[in-house]
Amino acid sequence: MNILALTIILLTIFVGSIITILSNHLILMWAGLEMSMLAIIPVLMFNSNPRSTEAATKYFLIQATASMILLLAIILNYHDLGIWQFHHNTQFYIYSLVLIALMMKLGLAPFHFWVPEVTQGVPILSGLLLLTWQKIAPLAIMFHISYYLNTTMVPLSALMSVFIGGWGGLNQTQLRKILAYSSIAHMRWMVAVTMYNPTMMLLNLVIYMFLTTSMFITVYICTSTSISSFTKMWNKSPLLISTTLIILMSLGGLPPLTGFLPKWMIIIELTKNNCIFMALSMTMMALLNFYFYTRLIYASSMTAFPTSNNMKTNTHHQNNKKHPFLSPLIIISSLALPLSPLVSSLY
Template sequence: MNPMTFSLIMATMILGTLLVMTSSHWFMVWVGFEMNMLAIIPLLTKQHNPRSTEAATKYFLTQTTASMLLMMAATINLLYTGHWSIMKMVNPTASTMITLALTMKLGLTPFHLWVPEVTQGVSLSSGLVLLTWQKLAPLTILYMITPLMNTTLLMVMSLLSIAVGGWGGLNQTQLRKILAYSSIAHMGWMVSILVYNPTMTLLNLLIYIPMTTTIFMLLMTSSATTTTSMARMWNNMPLITMITLTIMLSLGGLPPLTGFLPKWLIIQEMVKNNSIITPTMMALLALLNLYFYTRITYITSLTMLPATNNTKIKWQLKNQKKMTCMPLMITASTLILPMSPMMLTLD
């Protein structure tokens, strides 16, 4: 892709997201979503193959439907209140429609089917943008209008997302699909705590984005796309393999790694609000995510394929592209949990 074109596309995508995050007018929110969607379509199709074209088409149709629902709900609310302000949501029909539109953009269950298909059909770099940056705008609007929305519907969808995110990843061998289902489960955790403590959602997002970014960067470095290719990585780049597996366990929420922190704090906050059954179900469903990440770790580290060469294991990387932020990202993805007492005192 032409560097000038790429820069223009990235600037438009960033501007669209910032417009959504800073607007209090429904029409400007809709414009920001459209700018963001139209900018990412060329990024999804930059490989120029039928699979990426199909993925971009699925993404376009899903996001267009969500934007249509959003504008329809904003129009209904305008007829009842006479305002475009996002903080004046009095009509229950409009509130429900906006909830459905935003959850469709996030990929929550039952609108989750596009997430693994689109992520699998695009490159790792495009998948990274899809599972991180594209979540910011819808989550920001949900964060702002949660008190005005149908909280029961949000809780049901978040529980279903955690369940589907765990079950869906059990029978997958493609790493991008596994990360997509993991993203669905993480979105479920973030939305579930919006009802009780929106600040926890921001904390979860700030931990989820570095972990997902790091795992995608490591997969781009190793060119691994399936669990089988992960099993073959150990002989060529053992250090990268070891770090990748550690961050996968962190994504699954294994203590004492970073990924355990948001789950622990969310469950603790729900228990403080006298909610017992919901966090218990969430904790049990989270074991599904941890199981398939543990299975990948077991397959890769304990059941290695027989090495056909008699050379020493290469502990140094070849001439790879230098990523100066990689050590910091790896540290943030694995070692934040020991800092949690300090973070809790600042709350």
């Protein structure tokens, strides 16, 4: 792809999300979502092949459907109140329509089916953009209406995402599908706490983006697409084995790593609001997520996959895929837990 065209496309993606975040006008929010959604389609089809075309088509159809539902809710709100903002007099069913549209855009259960398929069919860096930056704008709208969310739909969707994100990733062998189910599992924590403490959802989002970016960049540098190819990482990049182990344990929420901080604070917040069953379910299903992270750790760090003798010479070959931001990302992903007293004082 032409560098100028790629620059314009990426700029459109970022500007669209920023417009949604900063706007109070519903049409501008919707326009920002559409800018970001339409601009990412060429990025998903960066490698022109039938699989990426199919993934981009699935993504477009789901996102377009969600945008139509959101636009319908906006028009109905204007018909009832005559304003282009959400108001405390906005009808309950309109907030329900908005919530359904946002669940489709975020890939929350029961609208999660497109997330693993699209992530598996696109390039690794496009999948990174899909699972990180594209979550910001819908979550910003959810933050905006957090105190008017449906108190039945949100916990139900969070619980469904808990089980699907945990069980769905157990039998996966493709790394991008594992990271997609990991995204579904992390979305449940953000959605579950949004009704009670929206700013805590932002904390979880920021930490999730750091962790997922670190993992995607590691996979990109190692050129690994499946667990079987990931087991050969000791031949290609021996130093990345230990860093990958740390990132995966932090993704699983193991103390004393950074990933433990948002889970710990969200469980405390849910307990304070008498959501004991939800907190218990999310904690138990987090063990399933940690299991398939541990499986990756075991495959890459504790086993020597059978290889030919020629594979043993790969350690002498220089890896040309360098990323200057990987080191600070790993530090943030693993060593930020001592900041928890400072973070706790902000809530």
